[in-house]
Amino acid sequence: MTTTKNKLGGLFARQHELPGTPAPGTVTLSAHGVDLERGGGRKVLSGVDFEVVAGQIVALVGPNGAGKSTLLAALAGELEPSSGTVELDGTPLTHWAPIDMARRRAVLPQNHTVGFPFTAREVVAMGRAPWARTERQRHDEQRIAAALAATDVEHLAGRTFPALSGGERARVALARVLAQDTATLLLDEPTAALDLGHQEQVLRLARERATAGAAVVVVLHDLGVAAAYADRVAVLQDGRIAADGPPRTVLTADLLTRVYQHPVDVFDHPVTGAQLVLPVRGRHDDH
Structure with a gap:
């Protein structure tokens, strides 16, 4: 009994220690054989193994319904x-207290809703709550001032969040994530509402x-x-990687054409050499 108490006490004490900065290449977040069911037993993730690494951006891509946002929510x-x-920092998520998870990873959801008329600055300041x-x-x-400046929303600081446009809310929500200042960032379609x-x-x-050492999933x-922008790309199809x-x-053109069920061209920009990925579109001839 004493041994069990000591183990639990040690775990509790370790959890509430402030996290350090992971070394480049450290796995901060990982999924091992993850299956996930939603909506009456419908399987949306099947046997997913996935690692998030400090110093890298990993992009999750794939067609609608492939499981991208579900995987992000599981992570x-x-x-x-x-x-x-x-696992977060080598420990199963079920063993972490919410406050300790919030000190190690920040999450930007697809939808940006706030139930009360907080100002934009107050929303960004919420990111500092774990500390x-x-x-x-x-x-x-x-951290709050830097996040407002980085996302170009300083001029919105005094406006109420519900009164902002969709793109403005998205940038304020991102500023909250940046202000949280965690070693791992999980961003779900952060560019969807933006110009x-x-x-x-x-x-x-x-x-x-990522260059500063964070692990970023987008x-x-x-x-x-x-x-x-990504160091790694994970392509999801039917709940699998x-x-x-x-x-x-x-x-590659072959893989993307198969996954998206639409012809895709992949080629290098003739001037910059950057990799370009474009859908093949039919030519409309004038008659």
Whole structure:
């Protein structure tokens, strides 16, 4: 009995220690043989093995219904696998207290809703809640200001969140995630509601965080953006990972044509040499 108490006490004490910065290449989050069912037993993930690595951006791509957002939610601990395990810093998610998970990973969902008329700055400040009553609380103002500036929403700080446009809400929500300042970021379609310039800004921010040592997972629909910014691309098909590796290895015309069930061209830009991924479109001849 004493041994059991000591083990539990040690686990509790270790969990509530503030996390350190993972070394480049460290696996911060992993899925092992994950199956997940939703909606009356419908299997949406099957036998998924997946690793998130410090210093990398990994993009989750695939057609609608492939399981991208479901995998992200399982990694975040928002959906519980029917079998298999998800580990954060080497410990199963089920063993972490919510506050400790929030100090190690930040999540940007697809939908950005707030039930009360908080200002944009107050929403961003919510990202600092996990660090309350710790030594890192002294960085709150600095982190909030930096996040507002990085996402180009400083001018929105005093406006109420529900009054913002969809794109403005998306950028404020991203600022909250950045202010949280965790070693792992999980971003679900962060560019969906944004114009071209702000899409590029978001991916540059993700790149900066990965370069600084963070592990970044991002769900994307634009395969060209995935090719341009991701270190790894995981292609999902019918709840399984069809391929996982560097963009030039994974994003091939044959694989993408099969997965998306539509012809896809993959080629290099004639000037920059960047990898381009485009759907094959029919030619409309004038008559």
